[in-house]
Amino acid sequence: MQLQVQGAAASRRRSTLLFSVVGRLNYAFEVSRHQEEVENGPSLTLTTIVATTSAKIEESPSHTPTPTVTATLATTPTISNGNSPDGTSDILSALKPFLEDLGLVYFYNSSRINPTQGNARIRKLAQLRNLALTPLYKEQVKVTDETTVLFINDVSACAEDILELALQRRSLNADMTCAMDWTYVGPGPTFYDIWIARTISGDSFFEVGSDGNWNSAWNLFWNAPGTRSRYDAQQPFQVFACWNGATAFTAAPLLHGLRFRDTRKGECFQGEPQLFCKDMWSRGFRKIAVVPSVNLEYSDEKAADIKKLKGYVSDIVQKQEEDSTIDWVYDPPEQVRCMPTWDKQSWRPWNETL
Template sequence: MRRRLSALAVPLIVGFIVATALFMSRDRLVRPLFRHGAGDRRPPKPVTDGAILPAANITQYLDAILTSQPSTLPTLRCPALNSTTRYNVLKSKESFDPAIQYFFALNLRQNLPLLPRLIGSIVEAIRFLGPAQCALSIVEGNSPDGTADVLAALQPALEKMGVEYYFESSTIDPSKDDRVGRLAQLRNMALAPLSELKGKVTGNTTVIFLNDVSACSEDILELVHQKKALGADMTCAMDWTYAGEHPTFYDVWIGRTINGDSFFEIPPDGNWDSAWNLFWNADETRDRFFRQRPFQVFSCWNGAAAFTAQPILEGDIQFRAANESAGECRQGEPQLFCKDLWFKGYRKIAVVPSINLEYSVEKGERIKASKGYTSDLVSKQDSADDQIDWRLDPPDMVRCMPTWANQYWQSWNETLKP
């Protein structure tokens, strides 16, 4: 009798286990993947009304940024970090190391809906890396939506975490004349605290400069990880937009391949019909892109970049506008930044195509669904294949595109020649 009961019990137990597994799997697919991290806490003191937002609204955003509690605010669902050891090498080995190893910099304007995801991911990355080894610098400007109210209210919580936090509002408006020059000013303002942190920041400090993108903490950490693993001077993500039904690479005005050409071809009439045909004339780059392996470029930014602080600290490089009066091609400040890096000998610049970003919560979800989450992509790869055979000689000529209708080739170091 006992043997018969045992025989009956086995299929019942197996069935229960299978049903439970299916239920848990289903639950994981439909539930948002909220952030998890040690030290989650509410803001340490009551929040007051801001210039635009009432205290209750500010508190709602702070809770979404600083805690792992479910929020009614829309956000990109991101995987938790606590299941990976890939990024442990980025943590400081010395618990009392006074050096700032990671300097986060942002320029934000009217980005309130993005703050729970973008700043929340930065906070999660900082907690992972070690707050004492991190600094955060944000320059905000011209935000009628309350972005500044939330960013200012972050200070007590970040200081309690042990993070060096610098926040400033600016009246500089890039929509006015000299757009590139004004954007360069704002970027330099975000980097200015590096000089105040002398003695704490070193040539080994990594600057992580993020645009107003919908990014997961794993995107940020992968960017830094690849910079370290590749021995790169600078790494960039891939950023996308939806010009139509399908994702389109966004930062085509800035990005130049290692051959000096744009990432895709744009004819004089400015149409993006060839946007699907990335790296059409650079076979090795195209191959590495489709295999989702890092590839060397002349210039990039693509929504997020990690680069060495050394040339900034030495005063060799800052963001700038083109010297058009001397004949330099009019181009974006990130492209000029890369050009100056090359000129100063920092020539290992790479794009990491496993990191895919967009500029809104809703479309950020679509990009992750289309391109994949970073952790899913890298989990299927052998990191040995990531290594780049660095080319230390720049292309002789680089495509200049002051406008779509006016494109020509110019010496890579025009106006920088000794």
């Protein structure tokens, strides 16, 4: 799909690309909320959206008042729907002709895998994520090491959120970029993916009390001033692990054998996204970053609230004069916080069982 479009008045290539292709790639799916609990597992079925993309972007000079961007995008939406009884499958199947009219190759499958029943929750979730990537694994789509894979959980997102993750991955030369996801357990938002996400020092994004309390949830990156400074400035920052509702990562490790997996014997019990990041580090893909200009929530109503509070991507990037850079750290933390349950925490070697 070849797009040649005139950008808005913004001169930065990032904003221009977002405004250029947002109309064409604005696919939105209303899906069941995934309420992930460390001990009890998700209460509802997980629905995942994956798009593999590769793009060649021709930049205009930064001083051009209305720059033109030419983008060649090969986009393949792949949706893997879990054991969902609410009609989601019918809706996702009905999307096929509309997406094909846009020139997209669309893969949809449903599965009876149900992470909410029985044991082996992480193994089942890993199976669902791998199922969504089947077209890539089987080479049903054209994929190279330069391809970007987009995973979208059951968040309410704008197209510009997902495009920003993909573009920041390329701009930062990152192996993986993640959003910030939120939930409203009270009048204000709380960072959601606390069980998965780990800072570049291996710690959680906020301190969970030894008794499992979240009294310090408001105090993000309390022991990482450098990370906190970049977060406050809405600039990308490096982490050890993240997922946070939506992520963009290079297809390269997948093409060379990386898969989502369960925990191994003797390994800290953790979610499959954290294991995925851990395995990326072990394979040399160590440039993982959170993009705090992308803020997501799990319902349309609260997603609108978080945008009002944190800002829309298009507004944030226009206020930032320069593209972000990261001084990448290539040495992993010696230890990472292990949190199989909120009240059982310890520090374990980052490469445990590898």
